[in-house]
Amino acid sequence: MTKAGMAMPSCLVKPVALTKIPGRYLAHQESLPKLPVPPLKQTCDRYLATLEPIVEAEELKHTHRLLEEFQQPGGVGERLQKRLESRASKLENWLSEWWLQTAYLNYRMPVVVHSSPGVVLPRLQFSDRQGQIRYTAKLISGVLDFKTMIDNETLPVEHLRGMPLCMNQYYQVLSSCRIPGIKRDSVVNHALSRRPPTHITVVHNFQFFVLDVYNSDGTPLTVDQLYIQLEKICNSSPQANEEPIGILTSNHRDSWGKAYGNLIKDQTNKESVQAIQRSIFTVCLDAPMPQASDEMYRTRAAVQMLHGGGSRWNSGNRWFDKTLQFVIGEDGTCGVIYEHAPAEGPPIIALIDHVVEYTMKQEMIRTPMVPLPMPRKLHFNFTPEVKSDIEEAKQNMNILAHDLDMRVIVFCHFGKNVPKSYQMSPDAFIQVALQLAYYRLYKHCCATYESASLRMFKLGRTDTIRSASIDSATFVRSMDDPDKQNPERVTLLEKAVKAHSAYTDMAVRGQAIDRHLLGLKLQAVEDLPTLPEIFMDTSFAKAHHFRLSTSQVPAKTDCVMCFGPVVPDGYGFCYNPMEKHINFAVSAFNSCAETSATRLANALEEALLDMKSLLDQTRKSKL
Numbered sequence: 038m039t040k041a042g043m044a045m046p047s048c049l050v051k052p053v054a055l056t057k058i059p060g061r062y063l064a065h066q067e068s069l070p071k072l073p074v075p076p077l078k079q080t081c082d083r084y085l086a087t088l089e090p091i092v093e094a095e096e097l098k099h100t101h102r103l104l105e106e107f108q109q110p111g112g113v114g115e116r117l118q119k120r121l122e123s124r125a126s127k128l129e130n131w132l133s134e135w136w137l138q139t140a141y142l143n144y145r146m147p148v149v150v151h152s153s154p155g156v157v158l159p160r161l162q163f164s165d166r167q168g169q170i171r172y173t174a175k176l177i178s179g180v181l182d183f184k185t186m187i188d189n190e191t192l193p194v195e196h197l198r199g200m201p202l203c204m205n206q207y208y209q210v211l212s213s214c215r216i217p218g219i220k221r222d223s224v225v226n227h228a229l230s231r232r233p234p235t236h237i238t239v240v241h242n243f244q245f246f247v248l249d250v251y252n253s254d255g256t257p258l259t260v261d262q263l264y265i266q267l268e269k270i271c272n273s274s275p276q277a278n279e280e281p282i283g284i285l286t287s288n289h290r291d292s293w294g295k296a297y298g299n300l301i302k303d304q305t306n307k308e309s310v311q312a313i314q315r316s317i318f319t320v321c322l323d324a325p326m327p328q329a330s331d332e333m334y335r336t337r338a339a340v341q342m343l344h345g346g347g348s349r350w351n352s353g354n355r356w357f358d359k360t361l362q363f364v365i366g367e368d369g370t371c372g373v374i375y376e377h378a379p380a381e382g383p384p385i386i387a388l389i390d391h392v393v394e395y396t397m398k399q400e401m402i403r404t405p406m407v408p409l410p411m412p413r414k415l416h417f418n419f420t421p422e423v424k425s426d427i428e429e430a431k432q433n434m435n436i437l438a439h440d441l442d443m444r445v446i447v448f449c450h451f452g453k454n455v456p457k458s459y460q461m462s463p464d465a466f467i468q469v470a471l472q473l474a475y476y477r478l479y480k481h482c483c484a485t486y487e488s489a490s491l492r493m494f495k496l497g498r499t500d501t502i503r504s505a506s507i508d509s510a511t512f513v514r515s516m517d518d519p520d521k522q523n524p525e526r527v528t529l530l531e532k533a534v535k536a537h538s539a540y541t542d543m544a545v546r547g548q549a550i551d552r553h554l555l556g557l558k559l560q561a562v563e564d565l566p567t568l569p570e571i572f573m574d575t576s577f578a579k580a581h582h583f584r585l586s587t588s589q590v591p592a593k594t595d596c597v598m599c600f601g602p603v604v605p606d607g608y609g610f611c612y613n614p615m616e617k618h619i620n621f622a623v624s625a626f627n628s629c630a631e632t633s634a635t636r637l638a639n640a641l642e643e644a645l646l647d648m649k650s651l652l653d654q655t656r657k658s659k660l
Contacts, residue, residue, distance in 0.1 A: 065194055069203055072132055072494040073547045074125050077118045080553045081108055084580075087503045087550065090482040090510035092576050100576040107571050114569070117560045124560070130496035132552050135559050137498075141378035142222045145290045148215070148357050149434070150441055150601035150624075152377050154611070155342025156389060157335055157445065157622075158596050161369040164325075166271060169367045172396065173320060174263035176363060176371075177237065179395030180318060181250060181257040183388050184211055187228075195387075195492075197545060202492040209379035210388065214314040215358040217286075219294040224360075224378050227315045234315045238415075239270050241322040242277040243353045245415040246270045247312050252407075262409060270412050271322065280427050281353020282417050287344070287437075288430040296426035306423075309415035318361040323351045325368035335445035339599040339622055340438070342372040347438040348431040361385070372596075381499060382590040382598055383490065393594045442627045444634040445597060448619040448642055451649060456534075459652050463614045464589050465537035468504040469512065469530065470648055471610060474640035475585060476513040479631075485585040486603070489544035491552075500544045501551035504587065508536035516647065527655045530648065585610060597622050605629055608637055619645075 081104045107114040125131035186192045195202045212228040227234050235251045248266055250258050285296050301307040329337040345352035360376045375385050456466035485504040491497030512529040515521040558572050584607040590598040591613055598611045599622035606629045612621035625632035
């Protein structure tokens with residue numbers, strides 16, 4: 038999800054041509070390098086170093102022996118490495134299809150909380166239906182404006198550290214949808230079909246509508262036209278008096294896969310589901326949520342984006358399989374939830390930045406001259422079987438909603454400005470602060486995942502920045518060690534920050550360890566009767582039990598992304614560093630007695646302030 042250092046356009050980007058620039062996207066993609074396969078010894082050495090702060094000395098010795106055996110000349114590691122290099126020579130990207138399957142489509146937990154991130158936008162200044170519809174009309178118009186750039190292939194190419202990035206993910210987020218299966222899901226993208234969709238789906242009071250967003254001459258509907266159409270939808274769905282069909286998409290993937298089979302046996306249901314799946318994106322017009330204090334508003338909004346609040350509130354007002362859903366509450370709550378399989382956070386955030394800026398523009402009032410047809414309501418037949426599936430999904434959703442422990446904080450003391458004033462990477466500074474916060478709570482370090490973009494390479498997705506390093510562990514222990522003096526602590530902090538920046542640089546250049554180890558493991562699954570011991574080692578299990586799963590998703594908009602933990606006793610941590618403040622979201626599960634989102638958030642605030650104080654005091658003593 039991270040886009041550390043990604044240069045984003047500073048103003049609202051517009052199509053540079055009114056007509057399509059054919060082949061521009063393909064020409065750009067073809068010029069990108071392929072994802073490399075790192076050297077085997079390099080990965081094994083670096084893997085051992087990343088284990089040092091998180092496993093016991095005896096375990097480390099055992100793993101060291103296994104790695105030596107794995108790397109013997111002519112041995113199993115060398116054979117798997119050669120097979121992986123052969124795969125890399127034949128495919129555009131040796132990892133992308135494997136990653137899509139293993140990280141997303143084979144994953145059977147609900148996409149809600151466990152996989153799909155939400156984005157909370159600044160609260161809007163309306164609290165009634167009219168304001169909700171007016172803003173939604175502008176938002177839809179803004180997304181269609183962005184879509185024009187995708188269709189015309191005029192999206193500005195992004196760069197990271199001077200290198201052009203793969204733009205493929207931008208072409209995956211609109212008109213796409215996840216399709217449930219019994220043991221494995223799939224993703225369909227209708228943007229490339231012979232007749233690309235011209236409609237969005239709007240869901241209000243659990244009822245779904247098809248809204249055509251283009252006129253017969255191919256021009257998008259104006260904001261005024263969209264307002265009129267949304268008003269018709271709201272007027273024809275005044276109450277939530279139907280079964281919340283959308284809540285089925287929140288269930289465990291195997292259960293939803295079976296329920297999906299039941300649902301689409303009926304032809305009417307099948308056609309309605311296909312209309313949702315084919316739509317460009319979904320708009321969820323939500324009922325107001327329970328009121329919250331100003332301090333807790335963003336936390337409540339994050340919960341609304343991630344799961345909708347449970348079956349009593351807005352969880353049925355979604356189609357969680359849809360790649361992109363905009364959520365606009367009647368109370369001014371606004372944001373996005375997206376299904377993670379087709380894309381990471383940066384393309385979503387770039388789209389959001391564009392849309393938010395678009396909605397702030399002065400409207401040109403253009404009264405529509407042509408009467409528009411009524412948006413089409415999608416009908417469903419509820420058999421006893423389907424009703425039973427809905428009841429099961431409701432119960433499971435309510436358990437999950439009750440289990441999610443969420444805290445969103447606006448850290449107002451400083452932002453990127455402070456680490457930058459000390460010539461430190463803001464991302465590395467925040468990650469080291471998180472290591473300190475966690476260590477203070479638990480008195481040990483844990484495997485920490487931060488996503489790094491692999492978009493310098495064709496069809497690149499992510500690799501892992503392992504934030505728990507030997508240097509970060511040495512620093513965090515020094516902070517509460519009475520035998521250590523401040524100048525030494527500053528030296529250790531600088532080393533920890535540099536180590537994190539170095540690992541980040543290594544990761545974005547395709548030289549990190551996690552995707553390489555995954556590739557070797559999957560190659561072994563294909564080629565060997567049994568897995569090599571290094572993949573069944575307790576160290577390997579510990580290294581992949583990410584109690585801290587983190588992502589930096591910077592945006593121009595004052596928003597914050599949020600997601601759930603990836604393990605039952607872990608935390609999800611997402612942050613958007615602004616110039617003078619930091620937005621961050623922490624999640625945990627209430628069912629785990631050891632974790633608390635509020636405790637970690639408070640510990641992080643304290644760690645950030647202590648690190649700043651340490652640097653300030655040391656600077657003063659030098660003057």
